[in-house]
Amino acid sequence: MLGVVLHAPGDVRVEQREDPRVLAPTDAVIRLAATCVCGSDLWSYRGVNDVTSPTPMGHEYAGVVEEVGDEVRDVKPGQFVVGSFFASDNTCEICRSGFQTSCVNRVPVGAGGAQAQYLRVPLADGTLVATPEMPSDDLVPSLLAASDVLGTGWFAAVAAEVRPGATVAVVGDGAVGLLGVLAARELGAERIIAMSRHESRQKLATEFGATDIVTGRGDEGVAAVKELTGGLGAHSVIEAVGTQESMMQAIRSTRAGGAVGYVGVAHDVALPGEELFYSHVKLLGGPAPVRRFLPDLIDRVWSGAIDPGRVFDLTLPLDRAAEGYRAMDERRAIKALLTV
Amino acid sequence: MLGVVLHAPGDVRVEQREDPRVLAPTDAVIRLAATCVCGSDLWSYRGVNDVTSPTPMGHEYAGVVEEVGDEVRDVKPGQFVVGSFFASDNTCEICRSGFQTSCVNRVPVGAGGAQAQYLRVPLADGTLVATPEMPSDDLVPSLLAASDVLGTGWFAAVAAEVRPGATVAVVGDGAVGLLGVLAARELGAERIIAMSRHESRQKLATEFGATDIVTGRGDEGVAAVKELTGGLGAHSVIEAVGTQESMMQAIRSTRAGGAVGYVGVAHDVALPGEELFYSHVKLLGGPAPVRRFLPDLIDRVWSGAIDPGRVFDLTLPLDRAAEGYRAMDERRAIKALLTV
Numbered sequence A, B: 001m002l003g004v005v006l007h008a009p010g011d012v013r014v015e016q017r018e019d020p021r022v023l024a025p026t027d028a029v030i031r032l033a034a035t036c037v038c039g040s041d042l043w044s045y046r047g048v049n050d051v052t053s054p055t056p057m058g059h060e061y062a063g064v065v066e067e068v069g070d071e072v073r074d075v076k077p078g079q080f081v082v083g084s085f086f087a088s089d090n091t092c093e094i095c096r097s098g099f100q101t102s103c104v105n106r107v108p109v110g111a112g113g114a115q116a117q118y119l120r121v122p123l124a125d126g127t128l129v130a131t132p133e134m135p136s137d138d139l140v141p142s143l144l145a146a147s148d149v150l151g152t153g154w155f156a157a158v159a160a161e162v163r164p165g166a167t168v169a170v171v172g173d174g175a176v177g178l179l180g181v182l183a184a185r186e187l188g189a190e191r192i193i194a195m196s197r198h199e200s201r202q203k204l205a206t207e208f209g210a211t212d213i214v215t216g217r218g219d220e221g222v223a224a225v226k227e228l229t230g231g232l233g234a235h236s237v238i239e240a241v242g243t244q245e246s247m248m249q250a251i252r253s254t255r256a257g258g259a260v261g262y263v264g265v266a267h268d269v270a271l272p273g274e275e276l277f278y279s280h281v282k283l284l285g286g287p288a289p290v291r292r293f294l295p296d297l298i299d300r301v302w303s304g305a306i307d308p309g310r311v312f313d314l315t316l317p318l319d320r321a322a323e324g325y326r327a328m329d330e331r332r333a334i335k336a337l338l339t340v
Helices: A043-047 A138-147 A149-159 A175-186 A199-208 A217-227 A243-252 A274-278 A290-302 A317-329 B041-045 B138-146 B149-159 B177-184 B199-208 B220-228 B246-254 B275-279 B289-304 B318-329
Strands: A001-008 A011-016 A028-036 A062-068 A080-082 A118-121 A167-171 A190-197 A212-213 A234-239 A254-262 A270-272 A282-285 A314-317 A336-339 B002-008 B011-016 B027-035 B063-068 B080-082 B117-119 B167-171 B193-196 B212-214 B233-237 B254-262 B270-272 B283-284 B314-315 B337-339
Touching: A001 A314, A001 A317, A011 A317, A028 A080, A028 A138, A043 A317, A062 A118, A080 A138, A138 A149, A138 A290, A149 A175, A149 A234, A149 A254, A149 A282, A149 A290, A149 A336, A167 A175, A167 A217, A167 A243, A167 B063, A175 A190, A175 A199, A190 A199, A190 A217, A199 A212, A212 A217, A217 A243, A234 A243, A243 A254, A243 A270, A270 A274, A270 B275, A274 B270, A274 B283, A282 B275, A314 A317, A317 A336, A336 B002, A336 B138, B002 B318, B011 B318, B027 B080, B027 B138, B041 B318, B063 B117, B063 B138, B080 B138, B138 B149, B138 B289, B149 B177, B149 B254, B149 B283, B149 B289, B167 B177, B167 B220, B167 B246, B167 B275, B177 B193, B177 B199, B177 B233, B193 B199, B193 B220, B193 B270, B199 B212, B212 B220, B220 B246, B246 B254, B246 B270, B246 B275, B314 B318, B318 B337
Parallel strands: A167 A190, A167 A234, A190 A212, A234 A254, A254 A282, A314 A336, B167 B193, B167 B233, B193 B212, B233 B254, B254 B283, B314 B337
Antiparallel strands: A001 A011, A028 A062, A028 A118, A028 A336, A062 A080, A270 B270, A282 B283, B002 B011, B027 B063, B027 B117, B027 B337, B063 B080
């Protein structure tokens, strides 16, 4: 099959890889309908994360089940399914508490490389959620978005304790930040402040529910959020970047007693204990337990209530994946969908 | 009046100070029944915090209202009252959300030095809570405990989201940690792991509700908590020390999806973003909004349901305050009560 492999920073190749097959009795193999490039893939593409050997890329996926292992009970060949970037058993104590990305038996699905024609998904019954029937083509981007970027924005909003009537600020205008805006709207936020200096992203943020746009960053951005909130800061802040500056911007934009939901993969971040102590800001983040939200998110997509697939502003066939990486790296595209 | 003044690290003197009086129409002046030495007073006593000029000490207080300003409506002379270390208006948005220690009009009561015969309390109506009637002497220590050390342990347990049936670990065996144990019990925890290597503190922890004692610190302590919790860690962890080691011990003792409530005043703490991200541990801490809990805590003390005053294992008259500091510094006493 064809699959995307990163050979070195900036060196994305689409090449023949071995077809995945069922290895464990709890595995499924799916034929992808679509996959995509994640902001977190850029950490390796840019050389921030080491690339020591050719690495199959991708961890977002939706498609049709081809084959299942002997012990798979709920997932059946022919079903259209969506899963998350960590396979989880969905039965352990941690899964049952809603943190499937910390499942005691978790397996990174991304190790298999989801930017490919086929993908092996471990722990299929715990990981995959089937759609009610085969989706029409126009629903596929939104279902794919549920696999990670929507689920991650949603978790950030839940972790930031977005409640009806709340004022929410969103740090980061990538796909996750934009879908954090959408999640905040769906969860009943009254005011949503999107922090962005890119016109096309501001526009999509507004369409997703942002009521205010702040273009300043760092201290300037914090001051703007404070000014919009009577000097107090937002009740809930979504952090979707992962740098020291963005984390501090998020914490400082939050009022005492408020919460930050942070989902940007942290890189070289050290949180000053004393400032955090006196801030009275609650923190929760990490790899989003997308599986917790998948049934609900699929329902919302299926009913047409939300259209998260709009974050894909570039669509390419799988064999032109390198163009997608380049466009995202140069911030010409918010997120690239790869048709398979 | 007599009051405690710290002249330099280790140099505690009880000397004549000017009698406090009503300065603002929202002030009250109280005659203290008792006050005490706080673990956080030791940061200055030990020279970890700078002492640049003679500093009146103390921020924990309970006593009888002597005089109130013209605008004080709810608090009346002759009432026995308990307050917290930050005066708060208890009406602003932040107070109403339960974070009175971040009140937009807050004033540190400690600046007046509560280790004294009299104390001026700003924002009296928002800050002070009266007891149903004049307490008997034996209730005074527990009412005084509510002023800070019980309220702080209670906040830590609430911030750590202690729920009925939960497994809780407590890092720190000072008065706050011990009362965190008591709070966890009152909030319905099923299992409470106290981390302590001092026999007298272990004993009090057990009497307050601890079901397990762990003597190891750092990695060893974490491993012991993991072993007691099926490898997962505790649901809720109370941090009551404030050092880098104790914060990391608390975070690493918590299961994914669990929460740390941290109330040890942070000193030279930097939390590694990446580890925190992958931990899935929720963090909330800071100066405890004791005022939120005071009415409930006073009720529980008044009814005899709890006896937090037992953390005072040394009682001295105010003029022997220096002995109390010394005993706490040398860990010969958990907490010193000063009678006035």
